[in-house]
Amino acid sequence: MIDNDAARQNNAVDGRPDAVQNRFGFLSKPPSREELVTNNGIILYLEDVTLSFDGFKALNDLTLYVEVGELRCIIGPNGAGKTTLMDVITGKTRPDSGSAFYGQTIDLLQMSEPQIATLGIGRKFQKPTVFEQHSVLENLELAMKSDKRVWVSLFKQLTGQEKDRIEEVLNLIGLTDSPRKMAGSLSHGQKQWLEIGMLLMQDPLLLLVDEPVAGMTQQESEATAELLTSLAGEHSVVVVEHDMEFVRSIARQVTVLHEGSVLAEGAFDVIQEDPIVRQVYLGSS
Ligand code: ADP
Ligand code: MG
Numbered sequence: 001m002i003d004n005d006a007a008r009q010n011n012a013v014d015g016r017p018d019a020v021q022n023r024f025g026f027l028s029k030p031p032s033r034e035e036l037v038t039n040n041g042i043i044l045y046l047e048d049v050t051l052s053f054d055g056f057k058a059l060n061d062l063t064l065y066v067e068v069g070e071l072r073c074i075i076g077p078n079g080a081g082k083t084t085l086m087d088v089i090t091g092k093t094r095p096d097s098g099s100a101f102y103g104q105t106i107d108l109l110q111m112s113e114p115q116i117a118t119l120g121i122g123r124k125f126q127k128p129t130v131f132e133q134h135s136v137l138e139n140l141e142l143a144m145k146s147d148k149r150v151w152v153s154l155f156k157q158l159t160g161q162e163k164d165r166i167e168e169v170l171n172l173i174g175l176t177d178s179p180r181k182m183a184g185s186l187s188h189g190q191k192q193w194l195e196i197g198m199l200l201m202q203d204p205l206l207l208l209v210d211e212p213v214a215g216m217t218q219q220e221s222e223a224t225a226e227l228l229t230s231l232a233g234e235h236s237v238v239v240v241e242h243d244m245e246f247v248r249s250i251a252r253q254v255t256v257l258h259e260g261s262v263l264a265e266g267a268f269d270v271i272q273e274d275p276i277v278r279q280v281y282l283g284s285s
Contacts, residue, residue, distance in 0.1 A: 030120035033068065033205055036103035043068045043206055043236045049088060049098030051260075058084045059095060060260035066206070071232035073247045073268075074240045076257035077281060082240040083126075085257070086208050090123050091116040102206070122204030126211045128191035132184030136175050136194055139183050140166050143198035165201065172230065173197040174223060189220030193227060200231070207231065209239045213246045225249040244281075248272070256281065 037043050044066040051059040058081045066072050076082055087093035088100060091113035100108040102119055111119075130139050144162060158166070170176045173193040178186070183194060192212055199207060209228065213221040225246060231237050232252075241247050247254060247268060254271045256264040264277050271277055 030118060030203075030205070031103065031106070036106070036120075036205065037068045040104075041067050043070075043103060044089065044238075045099070045101040045104075046085075046089070047099045049085075049095045049100065051084060051088065051093065051095040057260050059088065059098075062098070062257075062261055064255060064262060066236055066238060068205075068236055069233045071228060071237045071239070071250065071252045073250055073252055073254045074238060074257055075242070075244065075247050075254060075281070076263075078242065080257040081260040082242075082257055083210055084260075086123060086210055086238075086240065089116075089208060090121060120203070120205040122199035122202060122207045124192075124195055124199060124207070124209040124212065126214060128188070128195045130183040130186075130191050130194050130198070132182065134183055135180050136170070136183060136186070137166065137179040139194055140169060140197055140201055143201040169197045169200050172200065172227060174227070187220070189216045189224070192216070192220075192224070196227065200235075204235060206236045206238070209237065211241055211243075212239065213241065213243055221246055222249065244272075 042065050044064070046062060046064040049059050049062045050057060060081075062081070062085065064085075074082055074085070084093060088095050089108065091108060091111055094109065102108050102116075102121065106119065108116060131142065134142070141158070144165070167176075170179060173196060175181075175186075175190060175194060175197070178190075183191065186194060196207075196209070196212075212224050212228070216224065221243070228237055228239055229250060239250070251268045254266065254268050255262055256271060256274075256277050258280050263280060264271055264274050266274075
């Protein structure tokens with residue numbers, strides 16, 4: 001199996017006409033949680049999603065619902081379709097059939113990748129992509145601003161509220177002591193947290209995180225579990241992870257993906273005892 005993650009991360013956006021027909025029109029500002037999530041508390045609806053690559057079904061009739069404020073773990077062996085699922089949600093890849101709604105009214109399949117990025121859906125790829133030549137603080141500042149060209153001199157212009165938010169995020173990601181440190185000199189784990197922090201600067205309602213603990217030390221993994229847990233409630237967080245121990249430490253609602261479909265879903269304790277899950281997961285990981 002090919003690891004396409006790096007390639008996909010760098011891929012150009014697939015162009016789509018900007019025909020957005022929903023009650024928000026073209027969004028200059030992300031919808032609020034209240035606007036988006038109405039009576040049933042669901043923020044993301046994926047129904048019967050199928051996506052083939054040359055006849056191979058990377059996603060096969062996949063149905064998944066994510067609730068507002070939920071921390072959902074998606075596990076599954078390599079090649080199960082986890083990253084592809086995130087590609088569909090963020091508009092990087094179009095499914096052949098099925099539907100994907102953000103809240104009850106926003107049809108993600110009618111929107112381009114840049115449009116989806118304005119909706120309050122933040123995505124963390126597997127590899128950290130921080131600005132290595134800039135400080136932790138500058139990275140967070142850049143993430144907050146929409147005009148990235150003039151950002152180097154922006155710190156002076158931050159409002160009190162923005163400064164507070166930066167402080168808050170530094171604290172959440174455990175980098176309070178190193179705001180002036182060059183991002184390039186951070187540990188691998190710290191870079192991953194900084195990138196999560198950069199996403200947080202945009203106050204996403206839905207945060208998608210792909211294999212956050214790959215390459216992390218045990219200690220970094222534990223801190224990451226803590227960080228993601230602390231984000232739930234305020235944000236809906238979907239964490240894709242291959243590492244069972246990490247998922248165990250989060251111990252939330254788990255969806256097991258296998259060959260592009262949902263194999264099982266439920267509380268971690270129940271899932272880990274499921275004989276089919278054990279067979280599939282342990283047999284092929
Ligand atoms: P996971 O993230 O669960 O490891 P992926 O979503 O990356 O799995 O991949 C699911 C399957 O789809 C794999 O077999 C992978 O090789 C295949 N795949 C993913 N992207 C492409 C692509 N652009 N072209 C062809 N096959 C792909
Ligand atoms: Mg993957």
